[in-house]
Amino acid sequence: MAYPRGATTISMQFLVAFDGSDEAERALGYAVDLTAAVGGRLTVVHVVDPAVHEDGGSEPIETLGDADGRLVIESPEVAEERGLRLLDEATELAADLGEDVATELLYGDPAEAITDFADSGEFAALFVGHRGLSAHAERLLGSVAKGVVERARLPVTVVS
Helix, strand or coil: CCCCCCCCCCCEEEEEEECHHHHHHHHHHHHHHHHHHHCCCCCCEECCCCCCCEEECCCCCCHHHHHHHHHCCHHHHHHHHHHHHHHHHHCCCCCCCCCCCEEEEEEHHHHHHHHHHHCCCCCEEEEEEEECCCCCCHHHHHHHHHHHHHCCCEEEEEEC
């Protein structure tokens, strides 16, 4: 596309939701590659939702006993500290891949907070990781990726 003399090009902005999972790391890597290819900008968000946090392994939760051993309720302060550490981790991962990123710590229901933030900016696309939860665990926790896809008003890439 040719631009008139004196016109400026618009830099594409991308958004990545990051929870520290392997899938989120892959989503970040994919978004970094795309950002570099188009000369865009990248923002990474993490949502503080202190109600429930999954901890203790990457194997799918199959039973209520598994869930009881891996789901913890944390205080808002602990959730915020964890979120800030995860954003630092995302910043370091992106830097290792050659990209500077902006970060934002959000609060509330993850699917709502991510899509509301995406709608508030000039983002061209949103990237999220798909965690391989069992059907039973998804009924207990819900799927953030699914909620984001259902709510988003911009293209969403789900990376597994």
